[in-house]
Amino acid sequence: MHRPVPKAFGFDVFGTVVDWRGGVIRDVTRFLAEAGHSAIDPAQFADTWRMQYLTAMAAYSASGRGFVTLDILHHEMLEGTLRRFGLNPASLDLQAIRDLNRAWHWLDPWPDAVAGIERLRSRYPVVTLTNGNIEMMLNMARRSGLQWDALLGAEVTRAYKPAPEAYLRTAEILGLAPHNLCLVASHHADLAAARACGLATAFIARPMEFGGAPPPDASEAQDWDWSFNGIDELAEVMASRWHP
């Protein structure tokens, strides 16, 4: 089947482009050692922190709270995670907690990401479509050599995925009809919400995102417009389909 080729690509970042788990485990390990709590498993701590994300997003949407950045939400989730592991945030060094919270700024891309995005960008506009805030995306990109055409997402649209405005406003900002923008993501729930808004969908398999464990949204898999094992494969296929 020949699906229409998108005019631009919007990338989910955490999990799809960068290995959040590896980077967060690295910084959690150091934090726990320095705080004298090396008995806590850093991988379990990282997973607990991340798993609060879905709950926090739902609570955020329901709360009617004004827009706050993911850095702030991450900090709140981190305090919750510390408590879950029996640590009282108030008894710990605040600067150390703040530094740990910035683990999400310094994540490493998957091996295919930098070159894949560079190749895709040689033909198509490629932007972030992330719940991460701009400073986080900027730090991550400068550290790793990732290069985007624009850092779009929650801080620009003032809406967190999977809210429809997160996808629709991004398309509008780019001057595109929704079907001309393709969400690239390793998460079925994100792709499902984008498809419901009329966006094109490209799935990237990231079997190691949860350290080899099955992803929490495995049951939401659909027949996406495209499906790839890496961003290099996506770039290869879109290069062959490109007509200027």
Place this chain on the structure above:
Amino acid sequence: MHRPVPKAFGFDVFGTVVDWRGGVIRDVTRFLAEAGHSAIDPAQFADTWRMQYLTAMAAYSASGRGFVTLDILHHEMLEGTLRRFGLNPASLDLQAIRDLNRAWHWLDPWPDAVAGIERLRSRYPVVTLTNGNIEMMLNMARRSGLQWDALLGAEVTRAYKPAPEAYLRTAEILGLAPHNLCLVASHHADLAAARACGLATAFIARPMEFGGAPPPDASEAQDWDWSFNGIDELAEVMASRWHP
């Protein structure tokens, strides 16, 4: 005097980075020829269009109107400009007017801009701090090979320069105290507003911005933190002052 080195640079774009006048004259010339109005001077038309900008910004601020993009404001100013030259927009081809309005998406950088920004970016984060909207900046950058760390400005802050929020929100988004962000601009009025918010200021002389005529804000000149004849000079000085 040794002024503290900024941590990041935010660039005004129209006039500072790209030659809006040359690009707009090019597209106006074609538009007028195709519309059968070659008797109108394209340079005068371009200047009239641009000069409506200051009035339009003031009217926009005073109106309490919700945020609209510069593309939309440009379209309104273009209709006003057509009327000033005795042309009724309703009698002209709407698609041709829309195409002309996008002249602002396809402007050429000044000769020093692409390499200067690339060099500056090798050490410092460099973003747009523009009243232009994201799609406009993205098109301009992809066409000309300009590369930014992020496209910031009115569409992200929801405030048009010279409103203080335009500068202060940009610093906040970048996680910087205002004095660590430097506005780079060829316009004294823009720099004055940034300085009033505590930003650092770098002036770039663009004597040809108005085709050699004096700029409308010449009387607002101050002793800016830095002053250069091009972005290459700025990059050179900041390279020598850099300490990681």
